[in-house]
Amino acid sequence: MTSGAHIRLDHINHRYRAKGDLVLKDIDLEIEPGQAVAIIGRSGCGKSTLLHLVSGLMMPSEGEVWIDGAYVRGPSPKWIMMFQQPSLYPWMSVRENASLGLKFQGRAAENKDKIEHLLEMVDLSAHIDDNVQDLSGGQQQRVALARSLATDPEVLLLDEPFSALDAFTRASLQRDVRAIAQDLGLTLILVTHSIDEAVIMGDRALVMNANPGRVEADIEIGVNDGPGSDGFASSKKRLVKLFEDTVGERIGQSEVPKDAPPSDRASNAQLKPKTPIPLSVAQSSVA
Amino acid sequence: MTKAVDAATTSTGVSPDVSPVAPKVLTLVKPLAYPVLGIAVLMLLWWLGGYLIAANPDTASFSDFAPGPALTSLVSIVAGGEVLDMAIPSLRRIGGGLMWAILFGLPIGIAIGRLTHVRAATHVPFQFLRMISPLSWMPIAVLVFPTWDGAIVFLIAMAAVWPIAFSTAAGLRKVDPNWFKVARNLGARSYQMLISIILPAIALDIWTGIRLALGVAWIVLVPAEYLGVTSGLGYSINDARDTLEYDRLAAIVVIIGVIGFALDALCLAMIKRTNWVKSG
Numbered sequence: 001m002t003s004g005a006h007i008r009l010d011h012i013n014h015r016y017r018a019k020g021d022l023v024l025k026d027i028d029l030e031i032e033p034g035q036a037v038a039i040i041g042r043s044g045c046g047k048s049t050l051l052h053l054v055s056g057l058m059m060p061s062e063g064e065v066w067i068d069g070a071y072v073r074g075p076s077p078k079w080i081m082m083f084q085q086p087s088l089y090p091w092m093s094v095r096e097n098a099s100l101g102l103k104f105q106g107r108a109a110e111n112k113d114k115i116e117h118l119l120e121m122v123d124l125s126a127h128i129d130d131n132v133q134d135l136s137g138g139q140q141q142r143v144a145l146a147r148s149l150a151t152d153p154e155v156l157l158l159d160e161p162f163s164a165l166d167a168f169t170r171a172s173l174q175r176d177v178r179a180i181a182q183d184l185g186l187t188l189i190l191v192t193h194s195i196d197e198a199v200i201m202g203d204r205a206l207v208m209n210a211n212p213g214r215v216e217a218d219i220e221i222g223v224n225d226g227p228g229s230d231g232f233a234s235s236k237k238r239l240v241k242l243f244e245d246t247v248g249e250r251i252g253q254s255e256v257p258k259d260a261p262p263s264d265r266a267s268n269a270q271l272k273p274k275t276p277i278p279l280s281v282a283q284s285s286v287a
Numbered sequence: 288m289t290k291a292v293d294a295a296t297t298s299t300g301v302s303p304d305v306s307p308v309a310p311k312v313l314t315l316v317k318p319l320a321y322p323v324l325g326i327a328v329l330m331l332l333w334w335l336g337g338y339l340i341a342a343n344p345d346t347a348s349f350s351d352f353a354p355g356p357a358l359t360s361l362v363s364i365v366a367g368g369e370v371l372d373m374a375i376p377s378l379r380r381i382g383g384g385l386m387w388a389i390l391f392g393l394p395i396g397i398a399i400g401r402l403t404h405v406r407a408a409t410h411v412p413f414q415f416l417r418m419i420s421p422l423s424w425m426p427i428a429v430l431v432f433p434t435w436d437g438a439i440v441f442l443i444a445m446a447a448v449w450p451i452a453f454s455t456a457a458g459l460r461k462v463d464p465n466w467f468k469v470a471r472n473l474g475a476r477s478y479q480m481l482i483s484i485i486l487p488a489i490a491l492d493i494w495t496g497i498r499l500a501l502g503v504a505w506i507v508l509v510p511a512e513y514l515g516v517t518s519g520l521g522y523s524i525n526d527a528r529d530t531l532e533y534d535r536l537a538a539i540v541v542i543i544g545v546i547g548f549a550l551d552a553l554c555l556a557m558i559k560r561t562n563w564v565k566s567g
C-alpha cells in the first residue's frame with residue numbers, strides 16, 4: 001500500500017490575528033517517514049494549532065510545511081486529521097461515512113471491497129450498513145479511522161483522538177491504531193494529554209511549552225511492550241522527568257494537567273482520579 | 288402494542304378470533320379521536336355563528352355563511368370541478384413565488400450562515416426588509432411587472448424569501464465545524480461540500496423554512512389575488528362577495544383552509560423525512 005511521508009516544518013511562526021499573540025514560535029521540526037511522534041504539553045500551548053498547520057487546514061503566518069518535499073498549501077486526503085470527536089455524518093451509514101473520501105474522488109464504486117476490508121480491519125464488519133448513530137463511541141472512532149485510511153494517507157494527525165473514550169476502549173484503540181500505522185508505515189503525529197499514551201504509541205515525544213508555543217524538548221521513546229513491561233516503565237519515567245523539567249511542575253499521575261491552577265491540583269487529583277485502569281499498573285513507579 | 292394485543296387474546300380466551308380485533312380497531316381510531324373532536328367543535332362554532340347572524344335582523348342577509356348552505360355550495364364547486372379552475376392558478380402563483388424564494392433564500396441563507404462578514408453586513412438591511420409587509424410592495428410590483436401574475440409572484444416571493452433564508456442560516460450555524468474540516472481534509476470540492484455535507488446537514492432546517500414560507504405565502508396570496516387577475520382563490524372570493532353569494536364565499540374559505548392544511552402537511556412530512564436525528 002502506501003508508506004509514510006517525510007515532514008519538515010521550517011521556521012513556523014503563527015498568530016491567529018494579524019497583531020495578536022504569537023501562538024507558535026520558531027518551530028523547526030523534521031519527522032522521518034513512518035515515525036510516530038507524540039506531542040505533549042499543557043492546554044493552550046498550541047498543539048492543535050500545530051497539527052492544523054501540518055494538515056494544511058490552516059496556513060502558518062510565517063514559515064513553511066513540507067511533506068515529502070512538496071510545499072503544503074492546503075488540505076489533502078494524503079494527510080488526514082482525526083479529532084477527539086469522531087465527527088461522523090449522522091445521515092450516512094457506516095459504509096457511506098468510510099467511503100466519503102473516495103466518493104469525493106469519484107472512486108467509491110470501484111473500491112467497495114476495499115472499504116469492506118477496512119471496516120473488517122477495524123472490527124466493524126457486522127455494522128457496515130448501520131447508521132453511525134447506533135454505534136458506541138469507540139466504534140464511531142473506528143469508523144473515523146476507516147474513513148481516514150480509505151484514501152491511502154501517508155500521514156495521520158491525531159488530536160487527542162481517544163480522550164473521549166473509556167479506558168478499555170481507549171487501550172484497544174491505541175493498540176490497533178499503533179499496529180495499523182506500523183503495518184502501513186504511516187507517519188503519525190499524536191497530540192495527547194496522557195504520558196502513557198505517548199509512551200504506548202510514540203517512537204518519539206515532543207514536549208511543548210506555552211506563551212509563545214514552542215517545542216522545548218524532543219526525545220526518543222525506547223521500543224517497549226506496552227504497560228507492564230520494563231521498557232515501558234523506564235521510558236515513561238524518562239518522559240515524566242523530561243516533562244516536569246521542561247514545563248516546570250511535578251505531575252503525580254500520567255495525565256498532563258489541563259488548566260488547573262497549582263493550588264487546586266492536588267485536591268483535583270484526589271477528587272477526580274484519572275481513569276486509565278489497565279495502564280495504571282505501571283504508574284506506581286513515578287512521582 | 289403487540290403485548291397488549293397478546294394479553295387481550297390470552298385473557299379473553301373464549302372468542303380468540305374476535306378479541307384481537309377490538310384493540311386493533313381501537314389503536315387505529317384513537318389517534319383520530321382528538322382531531323375529530325376538534326373539527327366537531329369548530330363546526331359547532333361555525334353553526335352557532337351562522338345561527339346568530341341569521342337571528343339578528345341586521346345581519347340576516349348574510350345567513351348563507353352558515354355551514355348548511357356553505358357545504359352545499361362546496362359540494363357543487365368540488366363536484367363540478369370548478370375547484371380546480373380556482374385552485375390551479377393560485378397554486379401556480381404560490382409555486383412560482385416559492386421557487387424564486389428558494390432560489391434566492393437558500394444561497395442567501397448559506398452565505399449568512401457560513402460567512403461572518405456577510406452576516407454582519409446584511410443583518411440590519413435584511414431585518415429591515417423582513418419587517419416590511421409584503422403587501423406594501425404592491426404598488427411598486429404593479430409598476431415594475433408587466434403582468435398581474437408577475438406582480439403577485441413577486442409579492443409571494445418577497446414574503447417567502449426571509450423564512451427560508453433565516454432558517455437556512457440558523458441551521459448552518461448549528462452545524463459541527465469539524466464536519467467541514469473533515470470534508471475539506473477528505474478532498475471535497477465546493478460543490479461536493481454543498482451536495483454531500485451542507486444540504487443534508489440542514490435539510491430539516493430548509494424544509495422548516497419552506498414550511499414557514501408557505502404559511503406566509505398562502506396568507507399573502509388571497510389579498511394579492513384581489514388585484515387585477517381574474518382567476519384564483521382570492522379572485523373567486525372577491526367575485527363571490529360582489530355577487531352576494533355568501534354560501535359560495537364561505538365554501539371558498541373552506542377550500543383555502545383545506546389546501547393550506549394539505550400543503551403544510553406535505554412540508555411536515557418532508558421535515559420528518561429529512562430529520563436524520565435518530566431518537567431512542
Ligand SMILES: Nc1ncnc2c1ncn2[C@@H]1O[C@H](COP(=O)(O)OP(=O)(O)OP(=O)(O)O)[C@@H](O)[C@H]1O
Binds near residue numbers: 044047
Ligand atoms: N481559532 C482561534 N482563534 C484565536 N485564537 C486561537 C484559536 N484557536 C486557538 N487559539 C489560541 O491559540 C493558543 C493555542 O491553542 P491550541 O488549541 O492550539 O492549544 P492546545 O495545545 O491544542 O490546547 P488543548 O490541550 O487545550 O487542546 C491558545 O492560546 C488559544 O487560545
Ligand SMILES: [Mg+2]
Binds near residue numbers: 049159
Ligand atoms: Mg488541542
